Amino acid sequence: MQRRSRGINTGLILLLSQIFNVGINNIPPVTLATLALNIWFFLNPQKPLYSSCLSVEKCCQQKDWQRLLLSPLHHANDWHLYFNMASMLWKGIHLERRLGSRWFALVITTFSILTGVVYLLLQFAVAEFMDEPDFKRSCAVGFSGVLFALKVLNNHYCPGGFVNILGFPVPNRFACWVELVAIHLFSPGTSFAGHLAGILVGLMYTQGPLKKMMEACAGGFSSNVGYPGQQYYFNSSGSSGYQDYDPHGRPGHYEEAPRNYDTYTAGLSEEEQLERALQASLWDRVCRN
Secondary structure, eight states, X not given: OOOXXXXXXXXXXXXXXXXXXXXXXXXXXXXXXXXXXXXXXXXXXXXXXHHHSBOHIIIIITOOTTHHHHGGGOOSSHHHHHHHHHHHHHHHHHHHHHXXXXXXXXXXXXXXXXXXXXXXXXXXXXXXXXXXXXXXXXXXXXXXXXXXXXXXXXXXXXXXXXXEETTEEEEHHHXXXXXXHHHHHHOTTSOHHHHHHHHHHHHHHHTSSHHHHHHHHXXXXXXXXXXXXXXXXXXXXXXXXXXXXXXXXXXXXXXXXXXXXXXXXTTOOHHXXXXXHXXXXXXXXXHHO
């Protein structure tokens, strides 16, 4: 975890530019609220990063459980915020339109907390297995664990096709795992356990009992009920359109729409943004050495 850099927040300016290019009215409410909350906490941090980050030592041993809520909403610097929220913008528009705002809000809340819990369990297990207490002191911050969980959902709903990661075509169903390894190899300062926790939470939702547990707890509502009739739709290649969904989530008639997500990704797909981020990270490390 690095300290925030001072000076012009170029990443924040670029993020705001993308948001306004999309148009506030074109961003679903929960996605917009998530973006706004993360930006607000970046500009007005409630605590220093070291007092907000998540670790076994701080949470379990010192009983500072509020870090489970604070850590996903704090970012180390403006570029950390930018890459996470640019990814959230794309995933949020796609998934919230598909799942409905109320259910997507429950998904975001559940994933934010559960990803932190799984991260703590992973760090504790590794520390005990390797007899290395430093893993209990390792502190993580940021929204990327939640984004990995949302990536699993997105790939679950769009299972076919390939994505480009560092110039190699990767099947959608393996993309999360390849991105996990690629980010760890090319940006060693990132939290491998935090990203892995997100993937595991996403699998608990798509392949395990988590979705049914959430539906049982929610009671009055479930997924695919937030937007009756036409839903805004993005396919795996990034082109946009409208598609009808019935209450059981079966796709119906597809109609092309004039808008595409190039307006807020500068023409880059999510995987191309990842590749650009990794290249920027490598260049930044070379310049510092």
